[in-house]
Amino acid sequence: MKEIKHDQRMIREHHLLLLFKIIKRNGPISRAELAKKTQMSATSASRIVKELIDQNFVEEIGQTEGSVGRRATLLKVNPSGALMIGINIDLESIEAGIVDLNGKIMMKRDREIDLSLPPTEVLGHVVELVNTIKQQIGDLANRIIGGGVSIPGIVEWPQGRVVMIPQFHWANVEIRKYLEEKIGMTILVDNQVKAILLGESLYGSVVGVNNAACIFVGSGVGGAFMDKGEVIRGSKNIAGEIGHTTIDPGGSLCDCGRFGCLQTFICASALEKESGKPIQEIFAADQRQETWAVNLLDRAAEYLSMTISNVVCTYNPEAVVLVGTMIDQHPQWAKKVEQKCKRYLWNNFDRMLEIRYPQIGSHAGIVGASCLVLREFLESPISK
Secondary structure (H helix, E strand, O other): OHHHHHHHHHHHHHHHHHHHHHHHHHOOEEHHHHHHHHOOOHHHHHHHHHHHHHOOOEEEEEEOOOOOOOOOEEEEEOOOOOEEEEEEEOOOEEEEEEEOOOOOEEEEEEEEOOOOOOHHHHHHHHHHHHHHHHHHOHHHHHHEEEEEEEEOOEEOOOOOEEEEEOOOOEEEEEHHHHHHHHHOOOEEEEEHHHHHHHHHHHHOOOOOOOOEEEEEEOOOEEEEEEEOOEEOOOOOOOOOOHHHOEOOOOOOEOOOOOEOEHHHHOOHHHHHHHHOOOHHHHHHHHHOOOHHHHHHHHHHHHHHHHHHHHHHHHHOOOEEEEEOHHHHOOHHHHHHHHHHHHHHOOHHHHOOOEEEOOOOOOOHHHHHHHHHHHHHHHHHHHHO
16 A cells, blocks of 8 residues: 555656646646646646645736636646755855745855865855845845755755765765754755756656656766656666776876776866866867877767767766856857767767757756755655
């Protein structure tokens, strides 16, 4: 009997999120159209819509036009019905913002950080930023339903404990526990790339895509994968750590303490270490056709294109989203990667795969982190 209840709960959780996505993508839309798109009964669709309306996630905005037959009531997402806090902790800065149900950042604050500080001091700055934006948003702060944190590295889900972040030299940091005690609300913490992929699936480039991959290239290299609309986590939420797959055992020393990891051939920090120059200078030298920079970035593009091919062969996604500062700030280099993929992609995959770029903006970490809260909140009335 417990298994039956569990199955029923999972089905309703799926339908709640599914209807929200469809209303977001197709609204204004009627209950009858929702039932038709989802192949649900009109009664079931109406019951789940009522839950979304009761939570202020969806609102009625009038009726269909025309005088023939009964006019249908139209539904759309209520952007300010609930708000989320999104927090992104990266190698050099912290960002925190208020995000509405349309995935729009209403207010944002950021701060540079010194990662030589103890983790509790870094998290203390996070608390200060969150308290600042809560004060500045005034009475709307009462609509905040929780906060999400996106951060590189291995994060226990849903416990929110950072197991390891090689670039930060953090290990066993209880981020969720610390922030919930200091901020006084539910806080969810996840790997940065997983959060970004979730954000892209709700608001961005892979809306409506059930099987997708996301590859992040910035200070490190990471991946995330989605199957049937669910993020693949593995047994310890480590699935997607492609940056630490071994490419050359005799290669350069990685931040994780091993030699020849994939990210030592691609990421900005590794290229800076190898060249002795900031990443922007490397790209500027490439534009001037300086041989050393051209070769360095061409090699990085080669390895990233091979990575995309390997990911496609392993997971068979419909689309691969390329994200991160090296993608966002250097689109010409990203296009070179895309062109090189044709050399490595198996023909069967080349014809069916799409390489896409993020649509949730340059602050994808904030929006992705807020989506952790949104997804949890949509499921919570049923799961608790």
